[in-house]
Amino acid sequence: xxxxxxxxxxxxxxxxxxxxxxxxxxxxxxxxxxxxxxxxxxxxxxxxxxxxxxxxxxxxxxxxxxxxxxxxxxxxxxxxxxxxxxxxxxxxxxxxxxxxxxxxxxxxxxxxxxxxxxxxxxxxxxxxxxxxxxxxxxxxxxxxxxxxxxxxxxxxxxxxxxxxxxxxxxxxxxxxxxxxxxxxxxxxxxxxxxxxxxxxxxxxxxxxxxxxxxxxxxxxxxxxxxxxxxxxxxxxxxxxxxxxxxxxxxxxxxxxxxxxxxxxxxxxxxxxxxxxxxxxxxxxxxxxxxxxxxxxxxxxxxxxxxxxxxxxxxxxxxxxxxxxxxxxxxxxxxxxxxxxxx
Numbered sequence: 001x002x003x004x005x006x007x008x009x010x011x012x013x014x015x016x017x018x019x020x021x022x023x024x025x026x027x028x029x030x031x032x033x034x035x036x037x038x039x040x041x042x043x044x045x046x047x048x049x050x051x052x053x054x055x056x057x058x059x060x061x062x063x064x065x066x067x068x069x070x071x072x073x074x075x076x077x078x079x080x081x082x083x084x085x086x087x088x089x090x091x092x093x094x095x096x097x098x099x100x101x102x103x104x105x106x107x108x109x110x111x112x113x114x115x116x117x118x119x120x121x122x123x124x125x126x127x128x129x130x131x132x133x134x135x136x137x138x139x140x141x142x143x144x145x146x147x148x149x150x151x152x153x154x155x156x157x158x159x160x161x162x163x164x165x166x167x168x169x170x171x172x173x174x175x176x177x178x179x180x181x182x183x184x185x186x187x188x189x190x191x192x193x194x195x196x197x198x199x200x201x202x203x204x205x206x207x208x209x210x211x212x213x214x215x216x217x218x219x220x221x222x223x224x225x226x227x228x229x230x231x232x233x234x235x236x237x238x239x240x241x242x243x244x245x246x247x248x249x250x251x252x253x254x255x256x257x258x259x260x261x262x263x264x265x266x267x268x269x270x271x272x273x274x275x276x277x278x279x280x281x282x283x284x285x286x287x288x289x290x291x292x293x294x295x296x297x298x299x300x301x302x303x304x305x306x307x308x309x310x311x312x313x314x315x316x317x318x319x320x321x322x323x324x325x326x327x328x329x330x331x332x333x334x335x336x337x338x339x340x341x342x
Contacts, residue, residue: 008049016045067102068314069149071117071131073138075109082229082257083285084303085133088154091307092130099315101127114139122147128314130154130307135200141166152314154306156329158202167317169310169330171301173203173282176334177210180252180280180299183336185214189250189278193223195237195262197254204229207254207282223248227258234261242269249277250342256281256288259296263341267293278342294340301334 010028014021019038026034027042028051034042045051070092072079079085089105096103104126106117121129121144129144132154144151153168184192194211197204212219222244227233234253238261241248253259259281263273271277273294281289284300309330 008051010051013042013045013049013051016049017041066100067104067126068096068311069104069106069121069126069129071106071108071121071129071140071144073108073131073133073135073140076107078230079107083287084255084283087285087303088132088307088310091304091309092311093307094304095308095311095315101315108140111139114143118143118147121149127318128152130310130314132310133201134158135198136202137200150314150317152310152317154310156202156206156331158200158205165328167313167328169306169313169332170203171306171332172334173206173301174210174213176282176299176301176336177207177252178214179334179336180282181211181214183297183338184250184252184278184280184342187250187274187278187342191220191223191245191248192250192252193225193241193245193248195234195241195251195253195258196224196226197229197258199226204254211252220245227254229255229258231257231261231264234258235265236261238262238265242271251277251279253279253281256283256285256292256296256298259298259341260288260292263292263296274340274342280336280342284337289337289339292341297339297342298337299334300337302332306332 010021010024014024017024019042023034023038024042027039028046070089072085093103106120108114108117117140126149128150130152131140131144134140134153134155136158153166155168156170157166157168181192192215194208196208199205199208208224225237225240227237234257237258238251241251242265251262253262259279263279266273266277273279279296281296281298283303284298289296289298313330
């Protein structure tokens with residue numbers, strides 16, 4: 001009771017600043033129509049008194065909750081084991097924090113969770129949503145559209161169900177894959193294999209397309225094995241490739257975790273890297289790429305920056321002054337980072 005009673009009020013801030021309560025309310029809630037000198041006086045009084053706005057009352061005025069849902073269409077075992085998600089969340093968190101917005105993390109363990117996520121978003125708990133790691137047949141985009149929540153997607157959309165005005169952020173997956181394979185070919189490698197990611201995700205499909213564009217139509221289909229973006233998947237795919245094509249001399253892996261698994265199997269089979277088999281990954285996640293044995297040549301995408309831009313675009317959509325001004329899609333460039341594996 002004592003803490004509640006001693007908490008500074010709008011009236012106390014108004015008295016300290018020498019302005020009306022209405023003026024303080026407009027400044028605190030981001031309203032317009034207050035002259036800059038008065039704004040500065042109010043802000044100074046807020047800081048001196050340690051005033052904290054009542055979020056419920058503020059939401060009534062601004063129609064905003066200052067909260068954003070981050071929806072990752074993967075089970076928690078995958079999310080917390082893959083540093084990709086930590087990097088993207090860090091970028092999102094930094095951008096939201098700078099604008100005094102809260103991050104609400106929602107994971108989907110399976111299809112049963114999709115309706116739960118849609119109900120939460122439709123319930124008015126958050127202002128918008130950032131959604132990534134979608135699969136092509138995922139119902140989430142349609143459910144989120146039905147919830148009527150402003151949304152930015154991570155990754156090029158792969159669905160074809162009539163959803164319009166999609167805003168997304170992605171990397172140049174196809175171009176990065178082309179650069180990786182051209183690098184391996186430039187080293188004189190002729191039997192270049194590709195371990196893909198899950199091909200129901202556009203990032204993996206685009207990297208496979210980039211590989212095929214360089215390799216040409218005559219590529220041995222045995223040199224391509226689908227995997228799942230995990231180290232265990234990379235190990236299984238590498239064993240299958242060695243059984244199918246023991247004469248392969250290079251591998252382009254769809255991400256760094258897959259490459260790390262492939263490297264382990266190559267060591268087990270006595271294949272020297274890069275002398276016998278050159279290996280290139282994708283992502284440039286430093287804890288993985290730099291600590292691989294040998295350190296991994298890989299295609300760098302700025303994962304943290306992707307998260308920042310996703311959050312920035314969503315916050316712009318939530319600002320009524322720029323609705324309709326956002327781009328449909330932002331595609332970030334990639335860069336080949338050369339280390340010892342190729």
